[in-house]
Amino acid sequence: MTVAAPTWQADALxxxxxxxxPTKRDEAWRYSPHAKLSQLTFGPAAALDEVPSDxxxxxxxxxxxxxxxxxxxVDPGRTNLGALADGVVFCALSEAPPPAAARLxxxxxxxxxxxxxxxxxxxxxxxxxxxxxxxDVLLHIVDVSVPGATHNASASRVVIDLAEGASATVVETxxxxxxxxxxxxxxxxxxxxxxATLEHIILQDLPAxxxxxxxxxxxxxxxxxxxxxxxxxxxxxxxxAYHVHLVGExxxxxxxxxxxxxxxxxxxxxxxxVHEAKDCTSRQSYRxxxxxxxxxxxxxxxxxxxxxxxxxxxxSNDNLLLSKTAExxxxxxxxxxxxxxxxxxxxxxxxxxxxxxxxxxxxxxRKDEASRLLINGFADQVMDDLEHHGVRGWVTARLGHxxx
Amino acid sequence: MLHVDxxxxxxxxxxxxxxxxxxxxxxxxxxxxxxxxxxKSTFAHALAGREGYDVEGTVTLDGxxxxxxxxxxxxxxxxxxxxxxxxxxxxxxxxYFLRTALNSVRRSRGEDEISARxxxxxxxxxxxxxxxxxxxxxxxxxxxxxxxEKKRNEILQxxxxxxxxxxxxxxxxxxxxxxxxxxASGVNALRGPERSMIVITHYQRLLDYIKPDYxxxxxxxxxxxxxxxxxxxxxxxxxxxxxxGEDAELTGASA
Ligand SMILES: Nc1ncnc2c1ncn2[C@@H]1O[C@H](COP(=O)(O)OP(=O)(O)OP(=O)(O)O)[C@@H](O)[C@H]1O
Ligand SMILES: [Mg+2]
Numbered sequence: 001m002t003v004a005a006p007t008w009q010a011d012a013l014x015x016x017x018x019x020x021x022p023t024k025r026d027e028a029w030r031y032s033p034h035a036k037l038s039q040l041t042f043g044p045a046a047a048l049d050e051v052p053s054d055x056x057x058x059x060x061x062x063x064x065x066x067x068x069x070x071x072x073x074v075d076p077g078r079t080n081l082g083a084l085a086d087g088v089v090f091c092a093l094s095e096a097p098p099p100a101a102a103r104l105x106x107x108x109x110x111x112x113x114x115x116x117x118x119x120x121x122x123x124x125x126x127x128x129x130x131x132x133x134x135x136d137v138l139l140h141i142v143d144v145s146v147p148g149a150t151h152n153a154s155a156s157r158v159v160i161d162l163a164e165g166a167s168a169t170v171v172e173t174x175x176x177x178x179x180x181x182x183x184x185x186x187x188x189x190x191x192x193x194x195x196a197t198l199e200h201i202i203l204q205d206l207p208a209x210x211x212x213x214x215x216x217x218x219x220x221x222x223x224x225x226x227x228x229x230x231x232x233x234x235x236x237x238x239x240x241a242y243h244v245h246l247v248g249e250x251x252x253x254x255x256x257x258x259x260x261x262x263x264x265x266x267x268x269x270x271x272x273x274v275h276e277a278k279d280c281t282s283r284q285s286y287r288x289x290x291x292x293x294x295x296x297x298x299x300x301x302x303x304x305x306x307x308x309x310x311x312x313x314x315x316s317n318d319n320l321l322l323s324k325t326a327e328x329x330x331x332x333x334x335x336x337x338x339x340x341x342x343x344x345x346x347x348x349x350x351x352x353x354x355x356x357x358x359x360x361x362x363x364x365x366r367k368d369e370a371s372r373l374l375i376n377g378f379a380d381q382v383m384d385d386l387e388h389h390g391v392r393g394w395v396t397a398r399l400g401h402x403x404x
Numbered sequence: 405m406l407h408v409d410x411x412x413x414x415x416x417x418x419x420x421x422x423x424x425x426x427x428x429x430x431x432x433x434x435x436x437x438x439x440x441x442x443x444k445s446t447f448a449h450a451l452a453g454r455e456g457y458d459v460e461g462t463v464t465l466d467g468x469x470x471x472x473x474x475x476x477x478x479x480x481x482x483x484x485x486x487x488x489x490x491x492x493x494x495x496x497x498x499x500y501f502l503r504t505a506l507n508s509v510r511r512s513r514g515e516d517e518i519s520a521r522x523x524x525x526x527x528x529x530x531x532x533x534x535x536x537x538x539x540x541x542x543x544x545x546x547x548x549x550x551x552x553e554k555k556r557n558e559i560l561q562x563x564x565x566x567x568x569x570x571x572x573x574x575x576x577x578x579x580x581x582x583x584x585x586x587x588a589s590g591v592n593a594l595r596g597p598e599r600s601m602i603v604i605t606h607y608q609r610l611l612d613y614i615k616p617d618y619x620x621x622x623x624x625x626x627x628x629x630x631x632x633x634x635x636x637x638x639x640x641x642x643x644x645x646x647x648x649g650e651d652a653e654l655t656g657a658s659a
Contacts, residue, residue, distance in 0.1 A: 354455070359491040360501070362452045363561065364479030364509035373504065377495025377544070 005124075006105045012120035021114045028270050029113075031297045031329055033237050036211060040183050042118050043151035045072030045125050052146055052177040059142055060173055060203060062390040065090055066140035067127045071154040074125065075144070087133035087166075093126045093157060100130055104159060108189045108217040109243065115213045119155045119187040126157035126186075131166040138388060142173045145210060147182025153211075158188040162196035162224075169199040171391060174214065175234070176206040183211035183235070190216065192224035194248060199227045201391055205234035205398065208263060214240035222248030222277070229386065230257030230286075231395055232267045241270035246280035246308075256285040258382040260399060261294025261326070268297040275308040275338070282312075287382050288319040289375055290326035298347070301333040308338040315345035320352065320378050405430045405600050406569055411461035413443075413450050413625075420446045422625035424461070428569070431597040435611055435636060436604045438622035439644050444604045445488050447622070448573040451602075452485035453478045465569055479505075480512035482568025486558035486575045488604075493545040498557070501545050502527060502564050509565065530563035533590045551578035559590045570594070571602045576610040588613030608640035623647050 021038055022029035051070050056078065059068070067090065068078035074092045084090055089100055096104055110120065127141045145154045160170055174184060184206065192198055206212045212235040218226055232238045244253045259267035267290075273282040288296040298317045319328045332345040352374055360370035379399060386392050406428040413421040420443045428434050438444050450459055453475035463470045468481055493501070506526070507517045518526070527541060534556045546554050555575050562570055572591070576584055591614050595601070603614060611619070611633055619635040620627045621644070628647045629635065 353491075356491050356493050358454055358475060359487065359493070360505075361475040362479060362485055362487075363501070363505035363565065364476050364512065365505055366476050366508060367474070369504065369508065370476075373496050373501070374493065377493060379495075381495045 006107070008107055008110060009120055009124070012117050015117050016121055019114045019117060026113070028241065028299065031266070031295065032239065032268060033211075033266060036237060039181065040153040040211060041151040042122050042153050042155055042185070044122060045154065045156075046148070046150070047071070047073040048146060048148070051075055051077065051144070055144055055146075055175070055177050058175045058205070060171075060390065060394040062138055062140050062171060062388075062394075064137035064140055066142060067092065068142040068144065069126065069156050070144040071146055071148060072123065072125050072156045078142070085133070085135060087131060088135050089128060089130040090139050091128055093124075093128050093159065096128050100128060103161065104128070108219065111215070115185050116187065116215060119157065119185050119215070123155035123157040123185065123187055126159070129158075129160040129168065129170055130163075131161070131168045132163035133166055135168040138169045138171055138390070140171045140173065142175065143184055143186050145176040145182055145184035145206060147176075147178065147180040147210070152180070152182035153185060155185040156187075158186065160188065160190045160198065160200070162192050162198055164193035164221075165195045166193065167197040169201070169388065171201045171203065171388075173203045174206060174212055176210045179207060179209050181209055183213065185213045186215075188214070188216040190218040190226070192218070192220045192226060192251075194221045195223045196221070197225040199229075201229045201388070202231065202240060203391070203394065204230070204232045204238050204240065206238065207234065208236055208265070210235050211237040212239060216240065216242045218242070218244040218253070220244065220246050220248060220251040220253065223250040224248065224252070226253045226255075228253070228255045229382075230255075230269065232257060232259040232269060233398060236264065237266045237268065239268035239270070242272065244273045244282070246273065246275050246282065247277055249277045250279050251277065252281040254283045254285075256283070256382055258286070258379055258395075259288045259296055260379060261288070261290045261292075261296060263292050263294060265294040266297065267294070269299070271298075271300040273302050273313070275302070275304045275311045275313065277308060279310040280308065280312075282314075284315040284317075285382075286317045287379060288317070288328055289322065289379055290319065290328055291322040293323070293325040295326070296328035296330075298328070298330045299333070300331070300345075301335070302343055302345070304334075304336045304338045304341050304343070306337045309340050311338060311341040311343065313341070313343045317347040318378075319347075319349045320375065321349060322352065322375070405466055407462070407464045409462040411447075411450065411459070411463060413446055414458040415446070415456065420625055421450065424622075424625070424627055426620070426627065428600045428602065430600060431595070432618065433595065433601045433603060433614060433616045435616035435619045435633075436602060436622050437606065437619065437636060437639055439648070442622045443625045444622055445573050448485050448488075448571045448602075448604060451478070451483060451569075451571055476508065477512065479565070480509045484562050484565050484567030484570045486555075486562060486570065486572040488573040488577070490546050490554040490558055492547045492549075494547045496545050498543055498545050499527065499541040502541075502561065505561070506564055526564055530560045533563050533593055534559050535586050536560055552580060552583045555579055555587060556583065559587050563590065563594060568598065569600050569602070571604070573604045574606065575603075576605050576607060584610065585613065608636045611636045621647055
């Protein structure tokens with residue numbers, strides 16, 4: 001089925017000619033590697049003749065249907081949607097059934113930063129999830145970036161709509177192939193109807209030669225619940241920005257994440273939660289572990305708009321620096337324009353606890369293993385309430401061999 | 405078994421232990437008492453291998469030079485120190501910690517790792533010994549434990565590790581009456597001809613349960629008096645007044 005290109009896409013294509021990349025002066029891009037970002041090249045999505053052999057083994061094995069995109073195009077060989085329950089649409093954007101196709105003409109906010117414009121222009125293909133009712137299976141979307149000859153970076157779009165009272169779990173895995181320079185740019189748009197519940201997990205594990213730019217926009221109706229978890233682990237520069245709008249009364253957003261950097265990695269999380277209605281709750285709880293010369297960035301903002309009385313929000317960002325050359329920039333921010341709000345925030349930056357290390361060693365545990373226990377203990381707390389064993393197992397295994 | 409000869413410890417240039425001598429034979433239980441700040445915990449940490457101490461003198465366990473070893477190697481050699489202030493380690497599962505500890509010392513000694521099933525048995529026996537509920541094993545190490553629960557957890561670890569030399573630093577402090585009995589009977593159950601113990605305490609009451617072979621008084625970094633369990637009774641009655649301010653004269657009075 002062909003869908004007429006939306007006008008915003010045409011607009012974005014037109015904007016490309018005069019596009020200005022973000023600079024240090026843009027708060028949300030302050031610590032990004034601008035020189036490297038400027039070397040990313042994008043273009044219309046094109047299917048590869050052959051998907052490289054290192055891709056398959058990188059895909060986490062999770063139960064449930066999966067849709068694999070390679071360079072912004074569906075890879076039918078690795079996609080397995082199986083039989084889906086009634087009330088569930090899970091398909092490529094290009095395969096969207098007619099009622100959904102109309103939905104795709106709309107977009108959430110149209111941010112005008114260069115990478116969002118690029119995504120609107122070239123992220124023509126992607127994944128669509130529409131759910132009414134309950135889906136028990138986990139829906140897995142895999143985005144693979146294989147730097148190509150004509151352009152080195154890919155763009156794709158993910159759209160997730162949950163109807164009133166619906167619930168679902170969506171995992172987005174973002175990986176890449178090879179050792180060449182390149183990257184991916186993925187935009188996710190989520191709409192939660194009243195009382196809907198979404199568990200949304202991003203596993204970012206691109207190769208160390210690539211850059212990842214992710215953006216997640218969420219609109220939440222009354223009494224809906226979002227649990228968004230980010231495991232920001234791979235890439236030379238790995239970035240995910242969340243923009244969550246609590247539009248309906250009593251909506252709840254729990255955002256959490258772990259970033260774990262080695263080498264020269266820069267891992268960047270930009271979180272904005274906007275309280276627009278009464279009695280909404282938001283939690284931001286992120287942990288970072290930074291080794292070698294890696295850099296962590298956590299910029300978390302709670303924006304309480306006029307009338308959003310009864311807001312309850314908490315932000316926390318805890319960091320563990322494992323080396324003298326690792327660093328973190330943490331910026332919890334609050335803007336409150338309403339009454340009777342409870343907003344707490346805090347950030348910590350620390351090193352491995354010497355006393356704890358000594359305690360473990362006094363029980364016979366070797367120093368390196370004791371350090372590993374403490375580091376994993378710190379990091380694992382992000383997964384305390386993560387029920388999906390497949391995801392948990394993948395993260396644990398990934399961190400276990402993280403120091404290769 | 406344990407041989408401590410002229411042990412001195414300074415921290416940041418300040419001398420804390422000033423020439424400590426102690427002989428502990430196999431199966432013996434020695435109590436160390438002394439005023440706050442006299443250096444009891446420092447002595448325990450010097451045996452366990454805490455970093456940041458300037459240590460001189462000789463400490464050997466069955467002939468092996470403890471002072472030359474890393475803390476983990478001392479544990480493998482059979483040293484166990486029950487901390488006065490056990491450390492909270494959020495995120496590290498107590499059961500996993502215990503098993504890692506036990507397997508670490510077994511590996512160091514060239515023994516096979518314990519199987520999961522066998523370990524459960526060992527852990528269960530230890531839990532029964534200190535009357536600890538199962539869910540403590542599933543929680544993070546000491547995280548959110550009450551003072552008394554932390555102390556029980558130390559004895560649980562000792563029961564799992566089966567050390568040659570146990571140094572218990574104020575394991576009785578902060579225990580209620582029932583917990584004191586539980587901890588003391590746990591310690592007694594672990595007494596044996598192959599296991600020596602150094603019990604640091606402020607209270608004669610513990611020594612009613614755990615009858616020591618020797619009692620030493622540590623004042624200002626030196627052992628100023630040694631005797632049998634009646635010395636503890638004397639201290640309980642008279643306090644440390646007899647030993648304060650004259651430790652210079654009493655140097656070398658240790659057994
Ligand atoms: N890290 C340190 N830096 C400086 N001084 C220290 C340090 N650790 C211990 N001390 C000092 O050494 C002395 C002995 O301390 P220690 O903890 O060994 O006493 P203690 O006999 O165990 O006392 P308590 O009965 O109160 O437990 C004290 O004066 C203490 O302040
Ligand atoms: Mg002490």
